[in-house]
Amino acid sequence: DVYSEEEIRMMATAGSQKGTIGAEENEFIQNLFEFDDLRAEDFATHRTQMSVLWAEGSTADWEREIFSSRHSLYPVCRDSTDKVVGILDIKDYFALPERGVEAALKSAVKEPYFVPDSIKADVLFRRMREEHLRLVVVLDEYGGVTGIVTLSDLLELLVGDLDGGDKDAETEGN
Template sequence: MWQDENDEQWAKTISESRYSVYPICSDSADDIVGILYAKDYFRLKDKSRDNVMDTAVRPAYFVPETIRTDVLFRNMKKTRNHFAVVIDEYGGMSGIVTMNDLLEQLVGDLEDDISIAEEQPLIERIDSKTWRIRGIAPLDMVSEQVGVLLPEDDYDTFGGFVFGVLGTIPEDGSTPEIEEDGLVIQVTDIRDRRMESAVVYLSENVSGEKHHGKEN
């Protein structure tokens, strides 16, 4: 969006395009003055452009074209940025990248795995507190079936969530174990830099606030 547009133009762009993030540009597309998340915009009662610029627009996170995917992933996780502006060697904008773009690369192309997912269950319950979960399982589905609140706004898939917690790309064949958000997650299969599956247990330390499911 352009900084010199009026309030009505901003409202129309956000409501009609339905993107989650918008770069705010000044004189040209290379002159990005900030980033506006749609969720921050909709939370405001006063949606005048000046108030949006003052209270909702965040500083842009710039990265060079030459940065490696794994390094960018770690840096974005560390700085809690979910949107980066990619700058070329001349200082101009060459593109944008989101955390979801990176996670899709790390977890794998989801569309290629649809046929496999149809043959194998995304979530298999082993007992009342144990599940076998595929990396491509949608995180909201995992949260619902396991009964634990997970950061669904930050990650689309279970594999993306696991890689986000790890903060790195595990080596093929490795089986890291983590404990996060009331779950003990034992990764059982890493292939081609993506998480194929993990066995998940409810942690003994899960709080009532995190756990909202019912045991059968």
């Protein structure tokens, strides 16, 4: 027998209501079917919510942002959030022999990876997994930055909230 998406979703919902399928399992099944319908623009952290490090900022500015926002990944921008020049993983930053903006820009900041806001969630997930990416920069049709997506964002679309209510330090604003 072959079942349609709608039939599987109805069976999962009915199973959840009867108690034969747990609520979390039902949520996962529903999320799985919705996943490939979503586009990056639907779930990206918006540019106005991103925590960024400025290439022209001071080391004190960077460390203040890192310690106050507590993310693990940061877009590094020059002049505006439309000019993302790299991505900083704070593990790479704190591993530098001499911490500072200049040293980080030379050795720790990696090339940004850009994706269109129209990319489907399943395609993006596959690409991020294959390329070992933890954060991508989302661009609109004109090349302007609309936001960012982390691997955690994509996982939360599938399995729901990963950390019990608060946005994950890696996810929000990266």
